[in-house]
Amino acid sequence: MRLLTEAELNKVPMSILVDAVRAQIEADAEGHAVAPPRHNVDFGDGGLTFTCGGNDKLAGFRVYDTFPKAEGVDEDQVVIAYDRVTARLKGLFVGERLGALRTGCLGGVAADVMTAKKPIKKLGLIGTGTQAETQLLAIAAVREIEQVQTFSRNANKRTAFAERMAAQLGVSVAAVDDPRQAVMDADFVVLATNAAEPVIETDWLAQGCHLTTLGPKSKSRHELPLDILPRVRSCASDSPQQIAAQGENHMFFGQSLNIQHLGKYQEEQGPGDLTLFLSAGLAGTEVALLSAAIDALA
Incomplete structure (x- = not known):
């Protein structure tokens, strides 16, 4: 059994992680995966959320809590992978990084499946947190990105994010002063916020762009405009x-x-002009990513 550390996980090439998540998505689409909706256990003041899943070779789960926390306290998460062939525990990861990378990889697979295989001329990004970071890393693993413009409410954080990601990706990443500027004329837009109200307006989006949304998608809380x-x-x-x-x-x-x-996606020819990816968190993708990372480091 391997106890995988965050430092070790960060050494694994993003392309390997994206491929692992892609394989799990395709397995689910083909009926070769176990991926039920997440299960919530309510304790009154919070709870535990389990995503359990796997495929023909793996089984496992991710669990995280929703108990009240002081500001700045990290969320503890655990991911466990079992090898179904040997019936042994294969690995364990503790921390937030694997879950964030998994969500990034979902966006990377969507970018590869749903958009033309050509460079992204401008990627508009709303949000500058960890989820925004992993989206950029994963999308860059499947597409060349010519430039990124990003917005979040905190000017210092968005400037620091832009500088860090520009150095990491080797592309132009600019922090801008308003969300409209970030998404206008973008051929690829990512919303990576926890906002309860829409963070963009529909008419800001360029004709034919692709849009990925990570944040809330309920009737009462949604970062995407209903119109x-x-x-x-x-x-x-x-x-x-x-x-x-x-x-x-x-x-x-x-x-x-x-x-x-997503595992069976075919572009439709309807009256609209946008492609839209609703990131939902397929169960078992965390397990597949953990297993692939362990194999890559063996």
Whole structure:
């Protein structure tokens, strides 16, 4: 059994992690994965959330808590992978980094599957936290990015983020003063916030752009504007089953939106002009990523 550290995980090439997540998405689409919606255990003042899943060779889970925390306190998470072939515990990871990388890889797979195989001329990014970072890293693993413009509410944080990511990726990353400037004329837009209200307006988006949304997607809390639907030509999610589990609470419940499984995605020819990826967190992708990282470091 391998206890994987964050330092070790960060040494694994992003392309390997993206491929591991891609394989799990495809396995789920083909019926070779176990990936039920997440399970919440309520303790009153918070709870535990489990995402359990796997495939023909792996089984495992990720668990994190939702108990109240002091500002600045990290969220403890645990990911465990079992080898189904040997019936032995393969590895364990403690910390937030693996979950963040997994979500980034979901966005990387969506970029590769849903957009043309050509450089991204401008990527507009709303949010400058860890999720925004891992989205950039994963997308850069599958597409050349010519420039990034990013916005978040804290000017110091967005400037520091832009400087750090420019050095890491070797591309132009500019912090801008308003969200409209970040997304206007962008052929690829990522929303990576925990905002309860829309962080962009639909008419800011360029004709034919791709949009990925990571944040809240409920009727009462959503970073995406509801009036975007008429512009959506094709839509996919890594976990339509997770969206279905939200039922009438989902922001698009009852709407005429065909949410395809990312593992079976085919571009549609509807009246809209945008492609939309709804990141939902397919169960088992964390387990697949942990296993692939252990194998890569063996």
